[in-house]
Amino acid sequence: MNISAIQTALDAVQIPLTGRTLGSEKAVADVSEQADGLHVRLRFGFPVHHIGADIANRVQEALIAHTGDAAIHLSIDTDIATHKVQPGVSTIKGVKNIIAVASGKGGVGKSTTTANLATAMARMGARVGVLDADLYGPSQPTMLGVPAAKPDQHNQKLIPVEAESGIQVMSIGFLVDTDQAVVWRGPMLSQALQQLLFQSEWNDIDYLFIDLPPGTGDIQLTLSQKIPVTGSVVVTTPQDIALIDARKAVDMFHKVNIPIFGVLENMSVHICSNCGHSEAIFGSEGGKDLAARLSVPLLGQLPLSLPVREAMDSGTALQLLEEHPAIADIYTQAAFQVALAVADKGRDFSSRFPKIVVE
Incomplete structure (x- = not known):
């Protein structure tokens, strides 16, 4: 498999309901070829459970031409960060x-x-x-x-x-x-x-x-x-x-x-x-x-x-x-x-x- 081509194809995948792509959100955390197929790990800075199935289908469609008969193992997780607030105010534990x-x-x-x-x-x-x-x-x-x-x-x-x-x-x-x-x-x-x-x-x-x-x-x-x-x-x-x-x-x-x-x-x-x-x-x-x-x-x-x-x-x-x-x-x-x-x-x-x- 051409991992570079796969990465490019993944970056172009549209995230449902957003007008954004996996590339624009830097959501592709890892891509690797292993004995049982291609492993893709996506990580988002916002919750995506409600669109997870759509994301999986779009990834499958984008990669099928690059993986042939190989299995695609996709994992999706989130890493929601603490974001900026008013100047001079400290964030709260938890x-x-x-x-x-x-x-x-x-x-x-x-x-x-x-x-x-x-x-x-x-x-x-x-x-x-x-x-x-x-x-x-x-x-x-x-x-x-x-x-x-x-x-x-x-x-x-x-x-x-x-x-x-x-x-x-x-x-x-x-x-x-x-x-x-x-x-x-x-x-x-x-x-x-x-x-x-x-x-x-x-x-x-x-x-x-x-x-x-x-x-x-x-x-x-x-x-x-x-x-x-x-x-x-x-x-x-x-x-x-x-x-x-x-x-x-x-x-x-x-x-x-x-x-x-x-x-x-x-x-x-x-x-x-x-x-x-x-x-x-x-x-x-x-x-x-x-x-x-x-x-x-x-x-x-x-x-x-x-x-x-x-x-x-x-x-x-x-x-x-x-x-x-x-x-x-x-x-x-x-x-x-x-x-x-x-x-x-x-x-x-x-x-x-x-x-x-x-x-």
């Missing part, structure tokens, strides 16, 4: 990348989006966590199916609760009576957020999604100054009143040097479950126009969906994506675009640098 999910306005489905993006990312093969930073109204324990759970403690640290999907979850909802209001001023909220994040024993998380509360106040300021954020996702509905607040969230992220990976438009259209008629009851194309104005991707447009609402109330996000392929496809595509955006950022090597002490 967490590689943090993605903030914000809306600026309540009631647009931000928590629902967080839960389903995280679940989609986990189904793609990544190690995922969710931090519920909406301290006044924590809903992630319910949405991810662990409302009655309590985190264990080890070495004076909290062990995040693990949901059915394998997602590690931490929320103030685990630690306070859910029927009682959290009546705290800003400094207490900021301290609670930092404790939930820094005093939790996160276990080798590739992507930690932070479900932010509405607005641009103390929690968001703490996030930008003390928490290493890789990037953000802005959630909105198409209506003008939601877009006004979404633009405020966008402006906040710009001011604190946190990149925006994309806009996800929720409740884009209502589809009648009886007759199938669709109606844009909240307006149309608002999220698309916002994404275009920001020059960031529109991650998806989700309909106002009864199955989504039912799944969030019952804590069955994983079952929702398994039983509703159309809904799963929207969230999977959105999560994949976020993963690609993270992979495109520069890597963070600060943990490798020695500490310098001036005496």
Whole structure:
């Protein structure tokens, strides 16, 4: 076999859903001819479980002319790195990348989006966590199916609760009576957020999604100054009143040097479950126009969906994506675009640098 020709053929293979190639992503980790055939090892900086079969088929098609009757042994793995965050903020042990999910306005489905993006990312093969930073109204324990759970403690640290999907979850909802209001001023909220994040024993998380509360106040300021954020996702509905607040969230992220990976438009259209008629009851194309104005991707447009609402109330996000392929496809595509955006950022090597002490 001509290994050089095989390498060239591999480099030209298109990665599904991306417009990228194995060569452009430097994904070909090893190619070798052995007694039982050709061995090819691919390594990606983003999760690819959902497109693994397509990648294997494309590799087979690209190499068949070069290998003849020889068997092709293909292995695919991932090596998700820690990427750059705001200047002067250190990364967290056990967490590689943090993605903030914000809306600026309540009631647009931000928590629902967080839960389903995280679940989609986990189904793609990544190690995922969710931090519920909406301290006044924590809903992630319910949405991810662990409302009655309590985190264990080890070495004076909290062990995040693990949901059915394998997602590690931490929320103030685990630690306070859910029927009682959290009546705290800003400094207490900021301290609670930092404790939930820094005093939790996160276990080798590739992507930690932070479900932010509405607005641009103390929690968001703490996030930008003390928490290493890789990037953000802005959630909105198409209506003008939601877009006004979404633009405020966008402006906040710009001011604190946190990149925006994309806009996800929720409740884009209502589809009648009886007759199938669709109606844009909240307006149309608002999220698309916002994404275009920001020059960031529109991650998806989700309909106002009864199955989504039912799944969030019952804590069955994983079952929702398994039983509703159309809904799963929207969230999977959105999560994949976020993963690609993270992979495109520069890597963070600060943990490798020695500490310098001036005496």
